[in-house]
Amino acid sequence: MLRAIFFLLITSLVFAACAAPNANTPTTQDFARPSATLERPPIRTSLLDGTPGAMVEVAGKFVFAPGDGSIWVQDPANGKPQPVIKPTPELFADAPSWSPDGKTFVYVRSSLTAQGTAQNAIYRANADGSNIEPVALPPNNKTAFNWPHYSFDGKWIYYTASFPVPPNKQDSEIQRVAAGGGEPQTLVQDARMSTESPDGKSIAFIRFNFDTFTGGLWIADSDGQNARPLLNDDVFIMIAAPQFSPDGSQILFAASGPNTRPLPGVSMRLRERTRECAPQLLCWFAKPAYADGLPWDLWTVTPDGSKFTRLTEIGADSPWPAWSHDGKQVAFFDTSGQYLVDIPNKVVSQITRNGGHGVFGWWQAQ
Numbered sequence: 001m002l003r004a005i006f007f008l009l010i011t012s013l014v015f016a017a018c019a020a021p022n023a024n025t026p027t028t029q030d031f032a033r034p035s036a037t038l039e040r041p042p043i044r045t046s047l048l049d050g051t052p053g054a055m056v057e058v059a060g061k062f063v064f065a066p067g068d069g070s071i072w073v074q075d076p077a078n079g080k081p082q083p084v085i086k087p088t089p090e091l092f093a094d095a096p097s098w099s100p101d102g103k104t105f106v107y108v109r110s111s112l113t114a115q116g117t118a119q120n121a122i123y124r125a126n127a128d129g130s131n132i133e134p135v136a137l138p139p140n141n142k143t144a145f146n147w148p149h150y151s152f153d154g155k156w157i158y159y160t161a162s163f164p165v166p167p168n169k170q171d172s173e174i175q176r177v178a179a180g181g182g183e184p185q186t187l188v189q190d191a192r193m194s195t196e197s198p199d200g201k202s203i204a205f206i207r208f209n210f211d212t213f214t215g216g217l218w219i220a221d222s223d224g225q226n227a228r229p230l231l232n233d234d235v236f237i238m239i240a241a242p243q244f245s246p247d248g249s250q251i252l253f254a255a256s257g258p259n260t261r262p263l264p265g266v267s268m269r270l271r272e273r274t275r276e277c278a279p280q281l282l283c284w285f286a287k288p289a290y291a292d293g294l295p296w297d298l299w300t301v302t303p304d305g306s307k308f309t310r311l312t313e314i315g316a317d318s319p320w321p322a323w324s325h326d327g328k329q330v331a332f333f334d335t336s337g338q339y340l341v342d343i344p345n346k347v348v349s350q351i352t353r354n355g356g357h358g359v360f361g362w363w364q365a366q
Contacts, residue, residue: 058340058351060324060364061127063096063105064333066356071096071107073127076331076338076362079352084129097149098363099179103127105361106135106148106157113141120144122159122177136177136184145175147359152198152246155179160192169210174203174224188224195242195251196222202303204242204251209233217242217253219303230305235259237294241320241359245327250300252311252330254319257294265307298332298341311341312348322362333360 058076065071069087071094074080085093085107092110099105109123122136122145135157138145148159157179162172172192175184188194191205204219207229216233220226230251231239237257244251259266295315301308311330316339321332330341337353338360 058329058331060362061098061102062331062333062338062360062362063098064320064338064354064356064360065094065096065107065358066354067094067358068356069093071105071129072354073129074352074354076351079354081354084127085125095147095359097359097361099150100152100154102363102365106150108146108148109134117141120146122148122157124157135181136175147193149195150179151176151196151200152244153200156196158187158194158196160194161186162192172208174205187222188220188227191218191224193240193242195244197244197303198246198248202248204230204244204303206239206242207233213238215239217251217301219251219305230301230303231263231308235261235263240296240318243321243323245300245323246325247327249302250309250327251303252298252300252321252323254296254316254321254332255299256296259308263308264305266310296334298330311343314339314348318357320358320360322360324362325364325366331360331362333358 060076062074062076063071064074069092070083071085072081073084074082087093090112094108094110096105096107104124104126106122106124108120110118110120113119119138119141121134121138123132124135125132135148136145136159138161143161143163146160146162148157150157155178156176158174158176160172161175162170165171171190173186174188174191174194175186177184188203188205190207192208194203194205196203201222202219203222203224204217206215207218208215212233214233214236215238216229217231217239218227218229220228236255236259239253239255242251242253296319297313297316298311298319298321299308300311316332317335319332319334321330323330328342328344330343331351332339333355335355335357337355338351340349340351
C-alpha cells in the first residue's frame with residue numbers, strides 16, 4: 001500500500017484498463033470503512049490532557065478521490081459528498097486539487113486512447129464536474145503525469161512527470177504549465193509530489209531512493225536551483241503529500257513509521273500514549289489495529305529545516321492532508337474517513353466516515 005502511493009500513476013493505468021463496467025452512479029457505500037482498515041471510534045475529539053473538546057466548525061468545500069476512479073465534492077458542514085467525475089471501464093480519475101478561487105479543480109485522468117494505449121494526463125473541470133478540458137498531455141505513452149495542483153496565485157499548474165528507466169526503475173521530474181495554456185516547463189529533475197511557497201520563491205518536493213525504496217524531503221529555489229535536503233530518506237519508511245502552509249512558515253507532510261534518528265525539535269524517545277505525550281501536538285489514546293499496512297502520521301518542518309513538529313499520533317492509513325486558508329487547521333483524509341486538526345486548540349475531530357485511498361483537497365474563501 002505504501003508503494004501504491006508513489007506508484008499511483010501505474011495503478012491508475014491498471015484500474016482504467018481493468019475496471020468492471022458500472023452504469024450506476026457511485027455511492028458512499030463504496031468508500032473505505034474503519035472496520036476494513038483501522039479500528040477506531042467513529043468520532044474522536046480530545047485535547048492533550050484527554051479532556052473532551054467541542055466539535056469545531058468546518059467551512060469551505062472538500063474535493064477527494066476515494067480510489068475507485070471517481071472524484072467527489074463535499075460540503076464539510078453537512079458531510080454529504082456528490083460525485084462529479086464518474087469512472088467507466090475506459091476512464092479512471094484521481095488526484096484532484098482546487099484552483100485558488102474554488103471554481104475549478106485539476107486532476108489526473110487515466111484513459112485509453114483511440115490506439116488502445118493508456119494515457120495519464122492532467123485535466124481541469126468546473127466544481128460541478130462540467131466543462132472538462134485537457135491541461136497537459138504526456139508526449140508519449142511511456143510518460144505519465146500525476147499530482148497536479150495550482151500555484152498559490154493561480155497562474156501555474158504544477159505536476160509530476162514520470163517515465164520508466166530500464167531495467168526496473170522510474171525517473172520523475174516536476175513540470176509546470178501556465179494555467180491559461182502553453183508549453184510545459186521542467187523545473188526539477190529527480191523529484192515528485194511538489195509544493196510551492198506562497199511567494200513563489202521556493203519549491204519543496206520528494207526525492208525517491210529506488211535502492212532503499214524510501215523518500216526524502218528536499219527544497220530548492222523556484223527554478224530548481226540550490227536543491228538541498230530537509231529530511232533525508234533514511235529517517236522514515238516513506239513520506240508523502242508535502243504542503244506549504246498559507247503563510248509559508250511550515251511544510252506539512254505525511255510520514256510512515258517513527259523517525260529513526262533525531263530531528264530538530266523532536267525527541268527520539270517513544271512516549272506512551274498518555275497525558276505525558278508532549279511535545280506531540282495531538283495524541284489518541286486507543287491503540288489502533290492495522291489491517292492495511294504501516295501507520296502514518298502528520299508532521300511539519302520549517303523551510304530552513306530547523307524545527308520539526310509531529311502534529312498527530314494516530315497511525316492513519318495513507319492520509320492526505322490539506323491546510324485551511326488561515327493555517328490554523330489541517331483536514332486530512334484516509335481510509336477510515338475525514339478528520340480535522342484544530343492546531344491552536346489542540347483538538348482533533350472526525351468529520352465524516354467518507355474515506356479511501358487517494359488525494360484530498362480543501363478550499364475556503366479568503
